Amino acid sequence: MLFVNTRPQDRAAALTAALSQQDITVFELPLLELQALKLSPELYELYRQLPSAQVIVVVSPTAVEVGMQYLQQTGIQLEELSHIQWIAVGIKTAQVLEKYGIQALIPEVETSEGMLQLPCLQKLPQGSRITFWRGEGGRQFMMQQLQAQGMHILNFVLYQRQCPPMCQTLMPLLAKKIQENLAYTVLISSEASWLNWQALWQNQPEIIKKAHYMVLGTRVAKLLQQARQQQQADFQITRLDTLHPTTILAHLRLEKGKA
CATH class of the missing domain: 3.40.50.10090 (Rossmann fold)
Known part of the structure; x- marks a missing residue:
């Protein structure tokens, strides 16, 4: 076999x-091969808005590592984000977040569909800010679904994917x-x-x-x-x-x- x-x-x-x-x-x-993108002025401005978010969705271990690196570079402390609910797409991503002292929710099914079923997302009021730490081209479906429900998306494209x-x-x-x-x-x-x-x-x-x-x-x-x-x-x-x-x-x- x-x-x-x-x-x-x-x-x-x-x-x-x-x-x-x-x-x-x-x-x-x-x-797939993942390569970090530069901390652009646009991405820097998104980081400045991060404390206003209610949820951060992290889609991979790479998104954790790059996201935390840039968080440090922008001068934002994790304590400023203590009110935010973190969601990890799977166990591996959650384990990397744990290294930073963050306990994340994990869906039963490790997909966009699985994350959308999480009660914390379904109970959010319209207009809530949901941040995505993701790669170029990833999780479009999930963001579109949440936007259709009236959520405000902060879209952090942290790395690119290539063959x-x-x-x-x-x-x-x-x-x-x-x-x-x-x-x-x-x-x-x-x-x-x-x-x-x-x-x-x-x-x-x-x-x-x-x-x-x-x-x-x-x-x-x-x-x-x-x-x-x-x-x-x-x-x-x-x-x-x-x-x-x-x-x-x-x-x-x-x-x-x-x-």
């Missing part, structure tokens, strides 16, 4: 180790691994990951069409379902509510049992 771990390089290790211990062959192909150049080097190695395995599973954790995966293999569409995809969240799963229909493909899609290794292992064992 071949598993393609597409998580960013700094987040892939735990999953790779857990699967490897169960004799699953893992190939790491990080489809790592190393992917081009790794593609021939992965193609060879795929040829050697009867079945392979690809982890897709975001829309950006899916777009990058398709772009990489646009000249080898059979690799896209023959994969089994494990996909985080309902929205991204729907994107793959639409692509499957448009491409007239029959690839299998398994929706995940979390990227925890035990959850992924359980689904892999289930698929192995069906084979």
